[in-house]
Amino acid sequence: MSETPAxxxxxxxxxxxxxxxxxxxxxxxxxxxxxxxxxxxxHLGGGARFEPIDCWVAQTAREMREAGDWLMPRFSGETRMQxxxxxxxxxxxxxxxxxxxxxxxxxxxxxxxxxxxxxxTIFWLTRRxxxxxxxxxxxxxxxxxVLVLWWSHRxxxxxxxxxxxxxxxAALWIASExxxxxxxxxLLWLLGYxxxxxxxLYKMPMPLVVxxxxxxxxxxxxxxxxxxxxxxxxxxxxxxxxxxxxxxxxVCFHEDAAFAKWRVEFLDxxxxxxxxxxxxxxxxxxxxxxxxxxxxxxxxxLSLPMALGRAFRKQxxxxxxxxxxxxxxxxxxxxxxxxxxxxxxxYFLPALPPLFVLLGIELAALFDRRRRLSAARDWAGAIGVWxxxxxxxxxxxxxxxxxxxxxxxxxxxxGLSTWSDVWQAYLVAAAIAVAGFGLAAWWYRRRxxxxxxxxxxxxxxxxxxxxxxxLMPLMxxxxxxxxxxxxxxxxxxxxxxxxxxIANVGSQDSRIIWYSDIRIPRVIDQLDLLEEQAGRRDLxxxxxxxxxxxxxxxxGEAPALFVVALPDYVQILLAAPEELARxxxxxxxxxxxxxxxxxxxxxxxxxxxxxPPPFPEPELRVPPKLHARLEAAGRRTAPEEAGPxxxxxxxxxxxxxxx
Numbered sequence: 088m089s090e091t092p093a094x095x096x097x098x099x100x101x102x103x104x105x106x107x108x109x110x111x112x113x114x115x116x117x118x119x120x121x122x123x124x125x126x127x128x129x130h131l132g133g134g135a136r137f138e139p140i141d142c143w144v145a146q147t148a149r150e151m152r153e154a155g156d157w158l159m160p161r162f163s164g165e166t167r168m169q170x171x172x173x174x175x176x177x178x179x180x181x182x183x184x185x186x187x188x189x190x191x192x193x194x195x196x197x198x199x200x201x202x203x204x205x206x207x208t209i210f211w212l213t214r215r216x217x218x219x220x221x222x223x224x225x226x227x228x229x230x231x232x233v234l235v236l237w238w239s240h241r242x243x244x245x246x247x248x249x250x251x252x253x254x255x256x257a258a259l260w261i262a263s264e265x266x267x268x269x270x271x272x273x274l275l276w277l278l279g280y281x282x283x284x285x286x287x288l289y290k291m292p293m294p295l296v297v298x299x300x301x302x303x304x305x306x307x308x309x310x311x312x313x314x315x316x317x318x319x320x321x322x323x324x325x326x327x328x329x330x331x332x333x334x335x336x337x338v339c340f341h342e343d344a345a346f347a348k349w350r351v352e353f354l355d356x357x358x359x360x361x362x363x364x365x366x367x368x369x370x371x372x373x374x375x376x377x378x379x380x381x382x383x384x385x386x387x388x389l390s391l392p393m394a395l396g397r398a399f400r401k402q403x404x405x406x407x408x409x410x411x412x413x414x415x416x417x418x419x420x421x422x423x424x425x426x427x428x429x430x431x432x433x434y435f436l437p438a439l440p441p442l443f444v445l446l447g448i449e450l451a452a453l454f455d456r457r458r459r460l461s462a463a464r465d466w467a468g469a470i471g472v473w474x475x476x477x478x479x480x481x482x483x484x485x486x487x488x489x490x491x492x493x494x495x496x497x498x499x500x501x502g503l504s505t506w507s508d509v510w511q512a513y514l515v516a517a518a519i520a521v522a523g524f525g526l527a528a529w530w531y532r533r534r535x536x537x538x539x540x541x542x543x544x545x546x547x548x549x550x551x552x553x554x555x556x557x558l559m560p561l562m563x564x565x566x567x568x569x570x571x572x573x574x575x576x577x578x579x580x581x582x583x584x585x586x587x588x589i590a591n592v593g594s595q596d597s598r599i600i601w602y603s604d605i606r607i608p609r610v611i612d613q614l615d616l617l618e619e620q621a622g623r624r625d626l627x628x629x630x631x632x633x634x635x636x637x638x639x640x641x642x643g644e645a646p647a648l649f650v651v652a653l654p655d656y657v658q659i660l661l662a663a664p665e666e667l668a669r670x671x672x673x674x675x676x677x678x679x680x681x682x683x684x685x686x687x688x689x690x691x692x693x694x695x696x697x698x699p700p701p702f703p704e705p706e707l708r709v710p711p712k713l714h715a716r717l718e719a720a721g722r723r724t725a726p727e728e729a730g731p732x733x734x735x736x737x738x739x740x741x742x743x744x745x746x
Contacts, residue, residue: 202239216409225447251286280323347622567686
């Protein structure tokens, strides 16, 4: 048998190089993205019902899509210029891709995506500042935090803004401090500017402060003026303007009151000139923003002081300018938001990402197998966890839950759930926390630090898998608002021919609009009211003008129906007779149609008008405090036995709601 001749060397194809295995950091990143995606997209159609800030976004997107108008945001039939349209466009696009109407899933999906991008950005920035190990800890700490788990399931615009501004600052710093001059640096600069522009589209004008203030403070305090000597920043400015400026210009041509409305919403909210934030601040208001880091960084809150301290200490393997950049980022925004008169926890979300980067550096050291052994300290820490966790969750959490149930939950959940349903769901979550954190403490004491950290992360994830579908629907059922909305939408309660005549007195509750999908504009359009005041809002003027229009409608020939909060309705009953008597004017007809049937009475809404309802007129139910005021004025109504509603009217204050 002859041998086969060997092929000529020139005819042999070169051997392919074996693909290099992914790095450990790459493997952890894949796992991080996978688990974060699962947790952020988990059961988006269930859990807690929408709060007002969610409904503002969802309902505006619903009306824009139904109208086919992507330019001008509209809410309840009115032009809504408080915010730029990024969140609405995201929800509309999501519903179009899903092939469904705008619903709760469509409204939540953009935030679920934003949460995943935020976690990846935190991982990326931490890797450039503290290395691979710190990046893994930072990424998983963020992924299992209350910040990401909770806000990934909301519809409000704040998480989208946070993601855009975090990506912007991360790209700008990485390009400026860790990249050599060249194509990669230029692209990262452009990415940073474009992400800030997307943030403007999402919630104008916050990126000017959230990105601009840390960037300027860093350049000044670290004397890094040389960063600015590049023509690519000019191209970056164009990219920054591209996402939002065309829309802003188009709106200005479309609506003459645009500048006045934006000045009121943005500048007056900061200074306190806006009526709903104009009350003098108590001293403790200046400590408002110490709360969000404590709550949203759970379960790693106890490590925050050490993490912040590391920002001011040189550490081997950690970028020194990176540490200081993170500290400047957080502290500059803390100072800005503290100085602002308008304060809400959600406003502070863009200041939290640098804390997670610092936490990654701290946790990487805390859970390092090479740490110095201290049996006494480890035992003390373990005992603190084993004792402290159940004490806090039971002795602290249960009384708070009980007070919530007595104040709101009992009436809100009546006929659906009981106190036993609430505390049992809570105890399951508490048991998961006690078991998971207890095991983490045990493994930490046994020098299995990585397993210990993993136990904390998994515990938070498992707890969320239970809490979101089982406890959150009870804590945030929104039943009273859903029921009132269903009454409004019932043709037998409010005939269809009356719907065009319904208006809102005082603040609109976006939940009623969202759950009924009935357009209920205000008594006076907010832009018309602003134009009457020459662009300066005055609460007393708005009360007086709204009252004049309200009385005209009640006394007119056309049907007139009004939605108003119960405390404001009582104010109408008390103040209107005196004012009308002073003017020697007759009382217009007034009839009660609907009242909330669930929830605490001081949170009820009513529907009243100048025509009797097509059913026996209901009795007005008021809480004892309001009953005492009505009784003192000689009104025939009581918490238990309510008489017919007397004829009277006077509007309640109008406030500015916002998402």
